[in-house]
Amino acid sequence: MAKSAGRKPGAKKNTGKIRISRVDPGVGEHNGLFDEGCYGCACEDECCGWGCDVDYATYKLILRHRALIEPLIGAKVEDCFATALKKDSDYIGGAFRETAVREKDELCAFHLRGKKGCSLFYLWATKKLPKRIVPTICRTYPITWHRGRLFIDTPLKKNCKAKEKAPKGVKVPSLYETQKKEIRALFDIPEKELRKLKGIG
Numbered sequence: 131m132a133k134s135a136g137r138k139p140g141a142k143k144n145t146g147k148i149r150i151s152r153v154d155p156g157v158g159e160h161n162g163l164f165d166e167g168c169y170g171c172a173c174e175d176e177c178c179g180w181g182c183d184v185d186y187a188t189y190k191l192i193l194r195h196r197a198l199i200e201p202l203i204g205a206k207v208e209d210c211f212a213t214a215l216k217k218d219s220d221y222i223g224g225a226f227r228e229t230a231v232r233e234k235d236e237l238c239a240f241h242l243r244g245k246k247g248c249s250l251f252y253l254w255a256t257k258k259l260p261k262r263i264v265p266t267i268c269r270t271y272p273i274t275w276h277r278g279r280l281f282i283d284t285p286l287k288k289n290c291k292a293k294e295k296a297p298k299g300v301k302v303p304s305l306y307e308t309q310k311k312e313i314r315a316l317f318d319i320p321e322k323e324l325r326k327l328k329g330i331g
């Protein structure tokens with residue numbers, strides 16, 4: 131199953147940010163992706179092995195910038211999805227598609243070929259494309275959401291940076307702290323829930 135949020139219909143349509151009403155305390159307590167995060171650890175992008183859900187807003191940007199993406203992944207964008215577009219108000223833009231996993235390296239079809247990293251993150255960083263070209267779930271992972279709840283997608287992958295032991299005597303920042311910028315950009319969270327996190331962090 132892909133890195134994903136909830137799938138059942140019911141939540142309010144939201145084309146801007148995803149509405150959150152409850153944040154699990156673990157988000158502010160669990161060690162985060164500290165130092166260089168996913169790049170600064172033994173993990174070989176393990177969570178990309180599931181593929182991911184692509185929000186409709188992201189999907190439209192992927193189609194618009196396909197000429198830049200396709201040479202990086204060696205495939206046509208049409209061949210990079212495992213499911214059809216499905217309406218779901220839990221996603222930015224009100225729908226999502228699930229990416230395919232490549233047979234050759236068992237990674238998401240949008241992963242760079244033969245090296246660490248994601249083609250969508252890469253294009254955002256090097257070509258100044260809007261950050262929304264990266265799926266929401268990939269910007270916040272291992273923090274995820276489902277019908278108004280923000281939580282950690284456990285169990286974490288074996289080599290996930292968030293599982294790494296902190297050096298003795300060093301307090302590492304929490305997942306909320308290391309993902310804060312993305313969480314604030316993508317989710318609409320009530321002040322009272324944020325205050326709980328700020329209190330922890």
Ligand code: SF4
Binds near residue numbers: 178182268
């Ligand atoms: S879109 Fe990028 S970060 Fe997300 S699962 Fe695919 S390769 Fe990984």
Ligand code: SF4
Binds near residue numbers: 174175177
């Ligand atoms: S498993 Fe953890 S460290 Fe590895 S790419 Fe995913 S979030 Fe980053």
